[in-house]
Amino acid sequence: MNILVAYHSDTGNTRKIAEAIFSAIRDTRKKLLPIDQAVDLAPYDLIFCGTPVQNHSVHPKMVRFFQEIPKAKKLAIFLTHGSLRGGEKAVSAIYHAVSLSSGQTVIGTFGCRGQVKPQMIDIWMDSPQHQAWAREAQSANGHPDAADIEDAREFAETMLYAAEHIHGSGKKS
Numbered sequence: 700m701n702i703l704v705a706y707h708s709d710t711g712n713t714r715k716i717a718e719a720i721f722s723a724i725r726d727t728r729k730k731l732l733p734i735d736q737a738v739d740l741a742p743y744d745l746i747f748c749g750t751p752v753q754n755h756s757v758h759p760k761m762v763r764f765f766q767e768i769p770k771a772k773k774l775a776i777f778l779t780h781g782s783l784r785g786g787e788k789a790v791s792a793i794y795h796a797v798s799l800s801s802g803q804t805v806i807g808t809f810g811c812r813g814q815v816k817p818q819m820i821d822i823w824m825d826s827p828q829h830q831a832w833a834r835e836a837q838s839a840n841g842h843p844d845a846a847d848i849e850d851a852r853e854f855a856e857t858m859l860y861a862a863e864h865i866h867g868s869g870k871k872s
């Protein structure tokens with residue numbers, strides 16, 4: 700199997716998770732690339748796609764990247780987000796990410812918290828309707844932490860197993 704771990708990261712959180720996933724992949728061909736540098740996607744059987752959540756969805760660069768992925772590929776999507784893990788905001792962002800894939804086979808998803816830029820929290824704190832969200836986002840400080848990294852490694856191992864055992868749609872790109 701040939702695997703690409705492609706990610707976008709503005710402040711480093713998603714990159715840390717991408718690196719954890721990459722290091723957990725063993726005994727196969729693999730590459731780790733920011734999506735800006737992931738140009739030729741044809742050689743890969745499984746593509747991990749990582750993005751920060753922005754405005755309840757994926758980063759705009761990742762929206763474009765999804766459109767470039769050939770349909771026959773298997774995808775494993777991972778996100779970092781300021782909101783609570785497993786909470787409504789995080790879950791709906793994951794659903795939204797999956798809905799953006801177009802014809803590829805999504806074999807799994809992973810999300811964990813990622814600390815939010817202090818400047819953004821200050822801006823949200825100043826706005827009464829965003830204060831509750833700002834406090835939630837603030838509590839992501841210190842993430843991704845060691846437990847998040849370990850979870851990401853387990854996710855990678857599960858996805859490797861799934862990629863071997865789940866058959867795609869068979870559509871050609």
Ligand SMILES: Cc1cc2nc3c(=O)[nH]c(=O)nc-3n(C[C@H](O)[C@H](O)[C@H](O)COP(=O)(O)O)c2cc1C
Binds near residue numbers: 708711750780789819
């Ligand atoms: C402009 C902006 C919008 C964001 N919107 C959300 C959001 O809607 N939901 C959320 O959970 N986190 C949101 N975040 C927090 C980021 O998803 C989180 O900090 C992420 O880990 C950043 O990843 P990166 O370091 O790889 O860029 C937002 C951050 C920024 C800067």
